[in-house]
Amino acid sequence: MPYDSDIIVIGCGNVLFKDDGYGPIVINILQKVFNDQNDYYDPAVTGFVEDEFDKEILKQIEEKVEGITLPDSIQFVDGGTAAPTNFFPLYEDYDWKKLIVVDVVEFNDKPGTVEIFDPSVMQQGKYDNPHGMTVEDPLREISQKCEVVIVGCKPAEIPTPDIDMGLTEPVEKAIPKTIDLILKEIGVK
Numbered sequence: 001m002p003y004d005s006d007i008i009v010i011g012c013g014n015v016l017f018k019d020d021g022y023g024p025i026v027i028n029i030l031q032k033v034f035n036d037q038n039d040y041y042d043p044a045v046t047g048f049v050e051d052e053f054d055k056e057i058l059k060q061i062e063e064k065v066e067g068i069t070l071p072d073s074i075q076f077v078d079g080g081t082a083a084p085t086n087f088f089p090l091y092e093d094y095d096w097k098k099l100i101v102v103d104v105v106e107f108n109d110k111p112g113t114v115e116i117f118d119p120s121v122m123q124q125g126k127y128d129n130p131h132g133m134t135v136e137d138p139l140r141e142i143s144q145k146c147e148v149v150i151v152g153c154k155p156a157e158i159p160t161p162d163i164d165m166g167l168t169e170p171v172e173k174a175i176p177k178t179i180d181l182i183l184k185e186i187g188v189k
Contacts, residue, residue, distance in 0.1 A: 003087075004094050006073035007186055012083045012103040012135075015045050016163045019111075019155035019171045023102040024078045025049060026178055029058070031076050033065045042078055044165070052166060060176050068188050073097075088138040091145055098147040100185050101139065102178065104171075105152030112170025114177050116185075117150040119143055151181050 009030065011023030028045040030036065049058075079087045083101075091099070105117060119139035139148050156168035183189035 003075060003077065003090055003096075005075035006071075006097040007100065008075050008077060008096055008098070009100040009102065009182060009186070010077040010079040010083055010087060012079045012081070012101060014081045015042070015048065015165055017160050018157045018164045018166060019104055019153075019168055020158045020160070021045070021048075021165065022104050022153050022155070022167060022171055022175075022178075024080060025053070025167065026102045026175055026182075027076050027078045029053075029061060029175065030179065030182070033062055034070055034076075036076050042080075045078065048165060054172055057172060057175060061179055064176060064179060065183070068183065070186065070188060074186060084135050084138050088142060091142045096142075096146040098149065098185070099139075099142055100182060101148065101150045102182065103135075103150065103152060104155040104158070105150065107152070107154055109154050110170070111154050111156030111168065112174040113154045114174045114181060115152055116181060117152050119148050119150060149185050151178055151185070153178060 009027065011027035013020040013023040015021030015024050024042065024045050025048065028042065028049050032049065077087065119136055120143050142148050153171055153174050156170050180189060
């Protein structure tokens with residue numbers, strides 16, 4: 001699949017480890033509410049969103065995006081856990097204008113807090129993948145070629161290696177704000 005859009009919104013994480021699934025779940029919701037067909041739908045994530053995600057929060061999100069039309073140059077991508085090694089290096093092959101990364105980020109605040117982070121000023125080790133990968137370095141490299149923004153949510157629980165699907169309540173409740181921030185970064189809100 002080509003990733004030649006001007007703006008890429010990529011969700012990173014693993015839905016098997018509670019709040020680590022935040023990025024892919026946000027992407028799935030965006031794909032759903034904007035009827036996006038550019039990327040595959042992960043059946044596990046789709047099933048969770050349709051069957052277990054808070055219906056009131058989904059309704060809030062649908063109301064937020066009502067009447068918003070995205071430019072054709074936007075692409076939503078579920079990067080899973082392999083984004084740093086399999087997706088981020090693709091920046092060399094494409095002329096992205098902006099990369100918006102949606103993921104959990106450890107920072108000093110209460111769980112469910114969502115903030116925008118600039119990878120060029122992030123403290124080393126602040127945004128390490130829960131699976132041991134350093135993410136700042138590849139994003140700093142990409143930011144030399146295009147704008148990079150991280151929409152990060154403070155997780156409440158990442159139970160690796162124990163499998164536990166679903167988001168904690170504070171992270172699930174943070175998704176409407178997350179989508180607001182993403183839409184502002186895209187420039188449609």
